[in-house]
Amino acid sequence: MMNKGRFYRMAAWLALAGFLNAGMAEMLPAEDMLLPAPSACRSDRSAVARLPLRLAVYAPEKDVPAVEALLNVLNAQGVLSGLSMTGDRDSADVVCSVEGTPAGTGEGYEARLDAGQGGRGVLRLKAGASAGLFYAWQSMVQVLNANRTEDGFSVPVFSIRDVPRFEWRGIMLDVSRHFFTMAEVKRMIDTMSLFKLNRLHLHLTDGPGWRMEIKKYPLLTSMSAWRVPLANGEWNWQEVKLAIQEHDPEATYGGFYTQDQMREIIAYARSRQVTIVPEIDLPGHSYAAMHAYGDLICDGVDFPVEGKKGRDAVCMGRPETLRFVKDVVDELKAVFPPGSPIHLGHDEVSAEAWKKCRYCQNRLKDLNETDLKALSRDFLQQIADYVRKDGYDAIVWDEAGELEADKHIFVMAWRGNDFAAAAARKGHPVILAPCSHFYFDYYQSSAPTEPKAIGGLIPLRQVYGYELPELSPEEASKVRGLQANIWTEYLYDMGLVEYMAWPRALALAERAWSDCDPRDYKSFRSRAALALKLLEKLAVKYRPMDEED
Structure with a gap:
């Protein structure tokens, strides 16, 4: 029979061994x-x-x-x-x-x-x-x-x-439809940098608001940065009412970044290895600019009624348009350091107003062209040349990649791999941002508890499973990286933005940084669970993973 002393010594030894083994079990290899x-x-x-x-x-x-x-x-x-x-x-x-x-x-x-x-x-x-x-x-x-x-x-x-797989590992945040403060943008930069995401693309202008101070055109921010709050808080573009005068007492919703604030954001981001990419969306999606400065509107357009119905492209024939855009670019260059990319939009451009506009038709004759695409191509080429002459890169959405413009213009392909491949074959540097996998404003699951979204369904597994387009080695060398886009029609606060971004942005980060098998989802999911605990520690909101993820 074991005596008491020996029993207690053995019990203590077993307890210590269990403690050490438990401690070892908790130690996680890198x-x-x-x-x-x-x-x-x-x-x-x-x-x-x-x-x-x-x-x-x-x-x-x-x-x-x-x-x-x-x-x-x-x-x-x-x-x-x-x-x-x-x-x-x-x-x-x-x-x-x-x-x-x-x-x-x-x-x-x-x-x-x-x-x-x-x-x-x-x-x-x-x-x-x-x-x-x-x-x-x-x-x-x-x-x-x-x-x-x-x-x-x-x-x-x-x-x-x-070493990273791609140099461009980005997220786009739409700050036009809903404005996010400088502190909220910095918070997003902090979280991105933790997982080696390094491009924050700010969609600064669109129909619902202009968010960047342009000193030569003060009405862009004294009027078009502010709107009347929507009656029920539900997004409805047709009901958006921008300020009709400076300091309109009814237009209290919105905001903008002063140039000094933007410089602070840029410096903050650079200290965290994040590049801020400004977007001025042109020539379409320009309702806010046209609202403030009528010289940008085509002849014969009943603005703002028709502007809300898609005729929101600036006039291609008025000399004021080119002067306006160059002035805006000049002020961006005064804020953003040389080498910065400047996004020029060029998505979903309606040419309807150009058909009957005498200024646009005169410009078309000057170009000795009959196709309205020539107006877009000429406009894009002039602005891209103006952007690049001081060492900046010009970026456009993939519709502009079809205009046969300068192949040095970066193409951000949102409509899918076919459009990305077409741009790469023409020699354009390409950023892959397909709405099939990287539109983080889409629903994350079909559960009725999900917050309201614009539509679509992109679960976490789908993001992680993204495959690049089939390209030759030369064409593949044109791919600069991956980007997710967060449009904010229904995302009116940073908590909702974070919920929609994480954990999907973790999948984006791995696909953009790591040259690993996209089918190794089990390993990713295990590591993502630990990453979410880290986000929780930083009080960042996220969508919890469930059994379907």
Whole structure:
């Protein structure tokens, strides 16, 4: 028979073993959690490194300014805290360096966690450019957060090499139909950057509102940025009433970004490796601009009645139109740094008003053309040339890719892979944003509990399963990346935007960053569940995954 002393010793030993095994079971290797999945990752579950909650970070003197700025961003992010610099490499918990020649976009990185004497961990992060170092840290945020203990982090040692699949990993936010504040836009930037999404395309203008200050045309924001609140709160374009005078007391719904506010958004985004892409939608979807400045309206158009019925394209023949657009582009260039892309719209353009407009018909004669498409092509080419002459890129929706314009114009293909392939074959750089997979204003499920949406159905699995168009290697080299679009007819606050974006944007992030099998949905779903816990910690709203996802 076992005596009491031996019994209690064995019980204590078993309890301790159970505690240790439970602790080990909770330790997640990097490859089981990172989203997007890295290019290569190996963990050793038998070797565990321990790091303190407050990490001391060392960087070579030449890299100190960049690393200090990065730590400030990470501390503000709110997942890790207490990150600080140290000048003592030997005692550092993290060693960062920017070295070597950046490959591709400069966003790639290497990360290694070693366990020294007594299990003391040292995290080594290396990249060829500061962008890569930023993404190394974003990966570490996920790894460390998932392996947090009461007094630090316990993580299986690992080695990671990671490079992005595409340079363009974007989300478009429609701020015309509903205005979102500077703070809300920054919140979206924070969440995007955590999962290596790096382009925030702001749809600044459309029929329901103009959202960017243009100093030469003040009525764009004193009138067309404001509208009368809809009676029942339900979206109805036909009932939208823009302000009929400056400071119209009835037009209280809306807002706009001053140029200084936009500069602040741009700087905030750049510190998080996100590029802001402004869109001025032309020549169609221009009701708000035409409402403020009647010189943009075609001869013979009964505006605003016909403008609400699709005749919302600016006049192609009036000299005021080209002058207006160039002035707007000039002010965008004064705000956005050289190298920024500028989106010029060109989707769903109705040419009906041009048929009877004497100015448009005169311009058509000057071009020695009879097809109204010639007006769009001439207009696009002039504006794209004007955008690009100072080192900016011009982007259009895929309808403009059919105009046989300059092949250096980027085409954002929203109507599907066939239109994307056609643009790539013509030599255009292409961004894939198909409404079949990446329109995040569509319903996420058929459940009656889903918030009202514009229509359609794109569940999470469908986003993740997106396949690129069939292209030759030369044509495939024209594909710059992927983008999801969030139109906001029914998304009147940031909570709804976030609900519609996440977790679908996680699938987008992985398809855009990781060159992995799109059919490995089980692995993605497991990692997405952990990513949603991280979003919950940051108080970001999302749609919970269910059994159908």
